[in-house]
Every structure is written in C-alpha cells, then in structure tokens.
Amino acid sequence: MEFPESNWGTKAVVGLEDSPRSNPKKRRITRWTVAIFLFLVATLPLSALNFRIRVYDPESDRSLPDVQVIILETKTRYYTDQKGEADATVPDPGIYTFRTIVPGGGLVQPRLQVNVPGQLITVFTSEPKSEQTRQTVGAGGITVRGRRDDTKLSRYNVRLDEIKRIPGQFGDAMKGLETLPGVSPPPFGGGDIVIRGAEPRSNTYLLDDLPIGYAFHFGGLNQVVHNDLIKSIDIYTGAYPANFSNAIGGVINIETVDEVEKFGGHTTFSLWATNVLFQAPLDDGKGYWIGSGRVSYLHLVLRPYIPDGMSPPFYWDGQFKIHYRFNPEHAIYFYFIGAKDTFAIEVEDTPEWDPTNEPDPLYIGAALDLNAAFHTEAVRYIWQPASNFQNRIDLIYHDNISYFKGKIGVYEAVQSHHNGYAAFKDDFSWAIYKENVILDGGFEYRNFQYRTNGSNIRVIDPEDPNPDPYDTENPDFETVPVDDRHRSSYMTGYGMLSFKGGGLEFKPGFRYDYFEPTNHEVVDPRGTLSYTFEKMGTTLIAGAGTYHQTPDPRTYSPSSANPYLNMEEGRHYGIGLEQVFLKQWTMKLEGYRHYFESLVVDDPYILKAARLREFRDLKDVRTQRHIDELIEAYQEPLVYNDRMGFSNDGTGFSEGYEFYIKKNLAPGKYGWYGWFSYYWSRTLYNEHQHIISDEEKDMVLSADERRILNQYDNSKDHYASFDRTVVVNVVLGYKIDREWQVGLRWNYRTSQPYTPVVGDDGGRQVNHGRVIFDPEYSDLKYSARLKPYHRLDIRIDRFLNYEWGYGNVFVEVLNVYLKKNEAGLSWSSAQPYSARNPRTIYDLGTLEQPVAGGKRMRFPLINAGLEVKF
Amino acid sequence: MRPFHRIFILVSAIFLIQFVVSCDNKENETDFETIQILYLILNRPTDIQSICESSQGSAFQCATDSGIFGATELYVATMESIYLVQVGSPRDETALCNALLNADTFPDPTNDGSTYYSTGSKVCYLNCQKDYWDRMQNAGNCTSTKYPNLSPFNDDTYQTCLTDCFTEGTILPP
16 A cells, blocks of 8 residues: 655655644744745644544545544544544544555555644545645645656656566566666666666666665676565656756666554565565654565575586675654654675686687686675655655765776786765755745765776777787787775755646756866756646646766776766757546657767777876885886876876767556556556767778878877767667556466567677687687678567466465466577687677577477476565 | 745746756866867978988988998988889989888888878888987997998887887877
C-alpha cells in the first residue's frame, strides 16, 4: 500500500488546522520571516487532539461510508458516516496506525501523523492516482506537496512491485528501467543504461538524493541496492528540474522505504549470491532502522570450472538507514551505502602452439587485477515547522575507490585511485500560496577529494594505428608516473518556482554551478510548461533546460591529463502529450532533441606549453623509481609541450520520439498490468579531432606542421557506439491470486553499430613467440550493424503464504523461442583477416547440448530462485 | 500593496529573469589551442632558400677548412648523387640550394615510400645538417685527416635531431 509522500520521500505530514490563515498576525510574521531568511518560518503551536478521519477510494474517486477504522496504538474503533468521515481522538500528537477494513475484505494500515485538533486525516484504500501525491487536510486546506509531481515531462515512476518481477532480469528491480521509453542498454554495459543518447557516465544515480558510486556489480550480475529497500524509482530522461545537478544525461532517483511497522526481513537466494534485509521500528514507532546487504559466492560455486590464474568476481554491498522523528517538526536520518567488487585474471604463457586451443596471443602473459568500491555516509536533518514549509540539511561523505594493476606486453601499470567528496547541502520547499505558488531552492558545497598514484601507460605516437606493446627496442608506449593529490570545490545552487492554476502549470527554474579547478561558472535556465484539459484527461507538456557536469577527475589530473578542462554541457528540449483514460490507463507520447557540447574526449594532440613537474612528498618516497622521479623533478622542474590527452572538443546530439502506454494495477489488487514502450532515436557524436587521410599518410611533415594540420577538424558526425534506432518493450504481469503470478517480457532492439574490419596489419607484432594480427578498420566509423536483437522471457511466481510472511519460488525462462541473437564481432589476433575472422558471437540467452548425429540441440536458459519475506 | 505581494512579485521577477538568461563565463575566454596554432603559423619557416644557404654554407665552410683540394666540389657532387639533382654554375650554396629544394627525391626519414616533403620537413633536414657541420667545425673535425670520414648520415646526434624535429620538436616557446 502506497501513501502520499511529503517532500523528499519522508512520510506524509498532514496539514495544520491552526494555520497562518487562522491567525493574521502570525501569518504576517511568518511570511516576513520566510521572505528574509528563506527557510525560517515561525513554529506553530500544537494543541487539541480531536480530529476527523476520512476513508477515500481513489479509484471510484469518492469517500467510503460505513468503513471500520482502528487506531492500533489506542485500540479505539470508529466507523465512517455517510460522508465517509468519522470523529476520532488520540491522547497526544504523534504518528498512529490506522488499520482500515476496506469493503471487499482488503486491509490497509497506513501510519499517519496527527498534529492538531480538527485535522482531517485521509486514509486511501488503494494507491492514489499518480498525480494525486498531495493531501489536502484541515479547514485551511494546506497542502503537503510531494516532489513526485514536480514534473510531468520525460519522467517515469515505477513502484518496486511493478519492476521487481519482470522476467529475464534475475530479480533485480533496477534492470527493469531498461523497459522504459528513452532508455536502452549499451553494448557490454553491465547493467548501465543509455538515456536519450547520453553516455552512461553522463547519468547520475541517487538513492534518497544521495550519491552511489555505481549501480551494478561487476558485469551487471546484481544491482548494488537491496530490492526491498527500494520503494519506487523515478527516472528522468530529459529536461529535468533544477533540483538535480551534475548530470547532462538522465537522473535515476531511487526512493527507499520510509516506514517500518514491525520487525521483519527479506532474503533471496540465487546461484551466485544471497541478499538479506532486516528492519524494525524504534521507540514505539518514532523511527526505524533498516539494514540490508548482499554477498556473492560465485567464486566458490565456479571454482572447479575456472582455469588457474583467474579469480572470478567477488562482491558485496550493504545499506543501512536509521530514521528518528523527535516530534512532528524535527526528524533525522543516518545513511550508510557501500559496495565492493574484486576481479583478477592472469593469462600464463603455457605454450601449446595450437592457435585453436590457446588464448588470444594478445593476452598471453597479460594480467589484470581490478578492485572497485564506493561508500557513502550521510546525516540528514529535516525541519518542518509548518505543513507548507520544509527544510532539509544533508552532510555527506562519498568516496569511490579503485585499484588497478595491469600488464600487457612489456608494460605494467599500477594505479590506486580515490575520487570522492564531502558535501554540505540544504534544500527547502515553501508553498507560498496554497498549491498554486511553490518555491523550491537550495545550495550545495562539495569539496572534491581526489587522490591517484601509480602510473599511466600511453601511446607515444598518436597517429600510429597499431602501436606495439611488445616492442622493447623502439617502444611505442611510454609510462607516465601519476601522483595527484588535490582538493577542489564545486558549488551549486538552484531555485525553482511552480505556478499552477486552471490546468496550467509553469515551472521556471535556474541552477548555478561553479567548478573551481578552471573557475568555470554557469547559470543554467530550466523549465517546463504544461496544460491539462481536466475533463478529457489530456495534458500537453513542453520543457527545456541546460545542464552541466564536472569532468571525470582522471581526465583533469594535473600530472597526467588536462587540468584546464571545463564542465560538459547538455541542452534538452522536449515536447509531449499525456492521456489518462479508463482511470487505470496512461498513454504518453514525447519527442525530444538533446544537444551535447564541450564533451571530454581523447585528444592526442592537445599540448600544455609548460607545467611544473609533480614533486612527491619525501614521506612517500619508498622505491628506487620514486627516488629517480624525484631527482628528475629537481633537475628538470619544468616539462615543456606536455601532451594532456583530453580536451573539451566533443559534441553530439540525440533526437527521437517515444510512445508509452501503461495499465496500472493498485498494490494488493489482482488482475493484469503492464506497459508497452516504443522508442525511436538516433544519436550522433563527433570528437572533432583530425583524421589522417590517405594522402597525408604519404606526406612528410615536421612536428610543428603536423600540429597545425591536426587542428584541421575533419572528423565527421558518426553514430554513437551505443546508438539503437528502435527499442520496443512489452511487459505484462498477471496477478492471478494470492498464490500465483505470471509475467512476460518481450524486447526488440536494433543492434548497436560497429566499425567494419577491412583487413589486418600483416602480423607485425610478436608476443611470446606468437604472431599477432591487428585488425584494420574502415574509415566509416560505426557504419554497420548486426541483426536486430529480440527475445521473449517468461516468469512464474508461486507464493507460499504464512502467518509470518511468505515464501516465493520463481522460475524464469529466458529466450523462449530460441532466437540466436548476435551480440558482437570477435577478432582473433592469432589469425589474419578472413571470412571467419572476425566472427560473430552470440548472446548467452540459449544453451546448447550435443546430440546424436553431431547436431546440437538448443534450449532456453532457465533461472530459478527462492525469496523469503518475514 | 501588501508586503507579501511585493515579495512575491520580486521573487517571481528574479526567477523569470534567471530563467531566460543563461551565462557561461568560459564562452568568451580565449581558446588556448588556437593561440598555439596561430603562433606556429605566424612563425613557420618561410624563407627556405636562406635556411638552405645557411646550412650548405656551414658544409662548404667545413670543406674549405679541411684544406683538401676540391673538397667543396666533392661535397656538391656527393649531394648531386644523393638527391639526384644537377647543380648549375657557379657551384656554390645558392646553386646547390636551387637544385636541392626542387629535388624529386629527398631522403626518406621513415623509409616507407613517402613521396611528399613539406617545407617544414626540408627545413628539418637543412637545420640538422647545419647543426652537424657547425658541431664538426667547433669540435675541430674539419681537418684534412678527419674530413673524409665526416658524414651526417652516420652521426647519432644528427639522427636524433631529425627524429626530434619530425616527432616532438617545436618552435613553441616554453
């Protein structure tokens, strides 16, 4: 059962009868105070405890008479009158449980807050309609507004129960985002998503508005957040409001559970990992705690089948949240979110001299050790002095940690990397005039803390199409020591006004961003405009906005990259139509065009005239290499014409349209639900670098002449590597009864483009005695595509209901009609270019078994699992 | 007008102005790359004839200083055979450069069959040759005994000079 939200996902706090409206003197003081200090509103007195309960059915759009409501804490029972209301009394202000027997035998028991005498508490018998996320209570009609209705354009909200059991995603709710319009999976994305043509790194994932370092564990095997910690997910695919920062693509905002009535938990077992969640209320319902986590054991399960030298992925994650409400005005939250992934592989040189059995010669002798982790800790304080004002303060510490050790050919690089920030953040929301004029604002100060040490390997001649990592006499690569430790500031603030009335809704806003390393300062306008024809249920929507995102710290490293990089920019334009019909159906049609500017791209030509060499602290000098570097730094403190490797030269745009139709089903109801989405798009990028022509290959130029020539931007727009022209998703679920549920998902998508291989280099490189053939690519970048991808998955859930909860045994059948989907092309460095090299590789959606006659029988991949909720 | 209304109008006005006005303090900043490239273009070598004559002048000087009879003519003849050119009379630096700068063949630094040599690439050769002959002069190698063994093509420093000029070297100031 879902209930209306107050801002930022906290439990709804209903209005106050003794509002400023009933006391003019207090109203003036309050508004003056707010005007002066923006987020200070006089605290209003709380007194009487007689109030009214209303039981309301959103589906029939009426209040229900003769319904029994029991307040569990006081053990008192009430029945609604013909108006659907009842008088009730509680001894003290506070949060109470309203157990309500719904006509037809259903039960809902929301926890709602009683603040003042005369207050009208509304109990919804089912999920309110998506736009009804506000609650009007009390004689004053003061509204507590949910942020969820902040924007209609390019926003899709999905509840956990809608996406958790989508077939083919191994139970991970967040993978269900791929089924929404405007979203597509990148090639080898490992769970990442592309939103309207923006690179995956341009999206931001937030959990209760807090940062998470990455959304999926290694290879997309699992998400990093426990399913049952999630309450719902908002995905903003474009023109999103000013309260979101530092993303030029899309925003995925995960809202966690914010209500715990009793001790309980949840656990799921699968072949490669187990997760568990525990939760319990605190201090008679004044708060709660939730702890959840997951640990993988893939490395144990697969141990007998894994070759020596390979350590399969091992990962864990954990989330912990505490909430405590001191009184109706003051509440506090504590958060911990963290995850860690490890993976290692080493390809030993065990000569068989059989190219068909040996690993690719490119990797013989190669090794990779990869660790990634992140953690976020936060304290959140919410002050709600009145129903029309709320202020939230966050103290956040977030760190992304990675360790990389790699070896290929004669080169070896080791790098450890910390990239995080400490932040202070304040957000407020003030309903200036009922629900018609609302002001949202806030600011954030981040202190980026960035630390990298180790070494980078980079190619010496950027125009060498096949640099040889195995050549020791004339090396094609160089090792660049990296030792960066710096802090920098990022400041951001926003304001957003919402005007509503007569079906018209206008939300102008702006966002200010300041990026200290380059003193880059921007003010971005953003806004949406919509008009709803109430009788027809039709809404016309349009929106636009400018967005900025700070570059990856690796690319603005002062010692090995370009410290002059500016923020990347995105401009979003969107227009759409939303139609609600038959109460449970929603249809949406949207068109968009997004521009991307100042994108950070690899730039082998950009130079820095001179820079001061990095001096390692004496306390950090531990090896002979450190000593040599230090001596070199003292002898030659300046480096001239150093290559910086990255520039802001990239541009791109994406355009497309989306169609979405959804059949809703309220939680706790039986029947069918689902959605159909169709997404057409094209995404073009341009790195604006110089592409060497055939004529230039025959020219002998001095280094300076080549520098001049390299400024000639002759690169052309090309399809993005993740471009997919058409993506279609059909998701259907049918809740038969308390014990059975079935679902299907059909997905169709155009394959991503690739650059055709047109030849090889003749085998110029040799590794451990084996000749390596490097592919030569066509000049027509990303000009070919594989065949379209489509498959059907089904899932059957059997629920075993008990007094303490339920057990759920589920079976998923992937790729039911055995489509052999092409996943990409694989180049073997052991062989020259031929009709068989490169060869097509296929998706893992089917299994094959040899049968008599030398044939192979294919059958669908089947996944089963057990879920227990108590 | 009530204070609240004034504040409301003020706040709304600020928002509407911000909504239509965007700013980016980097839009009007000078492009770092463009400055570098303008510098390179403005300072690129143009008077290749003078550069050539200066370079060959150093070679002639070394030949003259060796005291070997006909050393200068021998040098010109050697250049004719390497570059497949015919040097007119008088067979001095100017005549040699007139021939060299229009030579169909030019030493190929990469030996990969390159066919086109830019002005800058020729300047690389000429400057490195001048550097070589000047070094020989300063090192006292332009003598009758040592001169016959001198050749820039066997000199590591000359090769390094060429490599630098063709890959990393620049006239960009530090």
